[in-house]
Amino acid sequence: MGKLEENKKSKRASLLSTAYDLFVNQGFAGTTIADIAKKAGLAKGTFYLYFRDKYDLRDQLVARKSSQLILEAQAAVSLYPDAQQGFEAYLLSMTDYMLNYLQHNKHLLKFIAKNLSWGIFRHAAEATGDPESFAEIYENYLQIMKADKIECEQPELLLFTLIELISSTGYSCILYNSPASLKEYLPYLHRSIHQILLAFTHPAGESSAD
Amino acid sequence: MGKLEENKKSKRASLLSTAYDLFVNQGFAGTTIADIAKKAGLAKGTFYLYFRDKYDLRDQLVARKSSQLILEAQAAVSLYPDAQQGFEAYLLSMTDYMLNYLQHNKHLLKFIAKNLSWGIFRHAAEATGDPESFAEIYENYLQIMKADKIECEQPELLLFTLIELISSTGYSCILYNSPASLKEYLPYLHRSIHQILLAFTHPAGESSAD
Amino acid sequence: MGKLEENKKSKRASLLSTAYDLFVNQGFAGTTIADIAKKAGLAKGTFYLYFRDKYDLRDQLVARKSSQLILEAQAAVSLYPDAQQGFEAYLLSMTDYMLNYLQHNKHLLKFIAKNLSWGIFRHAAEATGDPESFAEIYENYLQIMKADKIECEQPELLLFTLIELISSTGYSCILYNSPASLKEYLPYLHRSIHQILLAFTHPAGESSAD
Amino acid sequence: MGKLEENKKSKRASLLSTAYDLFVNQGFAGTTIADIAKKAGLAKGTFYLYFRDKYDLRDQLVARKSSQLILEAQAAVSLYPDAQQGFEAYLLSMTDYMLNYLQHNKHLLKFIAKNLSWGIFRHAAEATGDPESFAEIYENYLQIMKADKIECEQPELLLFTLIELISSTGYSCILYNSPASLKEYLPYLHRSIHQILLAFTHPAGESSAD
DNA sequence: AATGAATGAGTCTTCATTCAT
């Protein structure tokens, strides 16, 4: 019983991770269900016991991988002394960590960026095997904001703005080196993030910036 | 001779506009070369006389449509009294115009956003039937900046940053109403743009902002 | 024990009637074992405890439904004053009753007609849950013939001829209105039946017809 | 040009005859498009250039084969001295010829009988490569009737009745020997045909029979 | 230059059946 449940879970996980490998190496369109099933050591028909279709699998994967990346970044960054300096330092460290990671995993970047959208992210993150992911990410984020005594009326919109900016500019710089390499662009991205923070927050003890 | 040249041009244009209609209504994957050729009144094989393949066509189309939208926005906005107030006012007007337009042309938004990248944009814009488009857009932009006596070391990076931010957040708000509707998000987008400007420019007679 | 036996019987019956509903509504090929089992509240594997395969089920069903229709017709018709007038009147009433019924149950017609054959009919009718059906039908038929003092050397061949004629022409008229509607064709069918009777029987006190 | 047209026609014919062989030997469901194409020496995709789908092919085939059988029978029978004796003799000869033929081509019988219906017959026969077939058959039939000076108000319904009776009883007798072998049943079928003729016709110089 | 018939690899999906629990 417990055995069976576990078995199912492991098969699902196997399918998921196998598919990820293939998507990332051969592209979404270039990967067939047969490929996935075969490499996962399952029958093709079994695939459809776990996912409605190829697209269902993709969306779950995008949300899952995005969450993982952010969570990993949060975990790694929490150890940086720099990142302890406050909310902004934390955000910049996160940005650097993630973009650096993506620069070394261009396939992941391609996969995520082409398919990610805030909606899918929230929805799928909630509807999936890791329903806690998004909540966890958001909790961490709020907590650090609070620890720094930052007032922000729309923390979600701020996060959204940052994620969209970072991922879309990162996509272009890393994948096409256009209009600049990541290295060249990063300072400007940092400054932009700094400024956007000002647009959304009332730093402790001050009135609205600008 | 001139006739023949014209003939070719008109066929190419026909293919392009037909393909756009179909991509926008049935999606890229849902549109076949046969569909395009038939609707354009040409034989399937003829398609390959004008485009290397389906992807070539798409990329040219994305660049073309993006340019058109921006050029149209520039033209329209140049008539606004508001937009005459300076560089920032101009950018905000442009933003409003384009997002409003996209909100009423969601298919265009979908098509552009999924496939647009700064690289493709620059490259294809240059390599295409309207080779002047990108240059023209950029010229206008620089001119207005100059007219407002704004100093900016990296005007291209600024433009890039703005376009990426606007299009990626717009995509989510318009198409998914997530995390907020466009109407709700717009004030924050405006503020973000304002702040990003500060990050990139030295307004006349001042030292670096922040 | 008796309980258990009953249980099995009821499951079998449930499978049978569920399958019939589905076959009739979605067609034989359009119905899966999974559909049947699910709707019957049983597991897929259980199906195979009761039927050898999908075809076994179908054949049993065809025979069962055909028998039911004829038995029902016999029962209904036995109450008609008309049908008391003799063997021919009885056959014509039966014909009308059945064709009328099938006209209002086209799905049944389709299902039966496509799959019925005298062989399956006899065999399956005997091998099935209602092994008496065919015998019962045939008994009734013989009895009425006898009551009318009709001599017939090959009553089974007569019945066969009539059933085949009625069902195949009925199929076409009802389902396709081709070459005529049932209403238009019925008079001719009646006449044909009348004539076929003459071909097979020696009405009391006469020598061979024609 | 003429070459190409011919080429297409021969491919279509090849597909048709190949499919027939396979359907008849492996059954309709047991034959795949791949089988057909391969055996016809064409690519799988080519099949779909000539037929909408498997069912389209089947229907055309059924109509074609039925027509061929009848036309062949008409041609063969026209040489019989017996068949010159009049309309009834002609019909009986036709019946014998066709049933005899089918007894030696049980696969054809199976294929035709399971799928034939008067509607498909007329429609497909008209819509197909041999648009004259049905018309031709019917012409012959009318002509012989006329030559024998037979009056018949509904010649089409008569033909329909006969075809349905002959094919459905033949099916059972030949394929299942049930309720009798063809040999045993044939005399009764003859008598039935004779009688049905009487039901539909006013033989020259007489009033309605019976 | 233009055509469109031909290709055939590739796609997703279905489903009867088995078997470990």
Add this chain to the structure above:
DNA sequence: CATGAATGAAGACTCATTCAT
């Protein structure tokens, strides 16, 4: 007896691309 997860063969159909005409 009953289950339903797993199977995997099988199938129909698509379509970007090529090439002989």
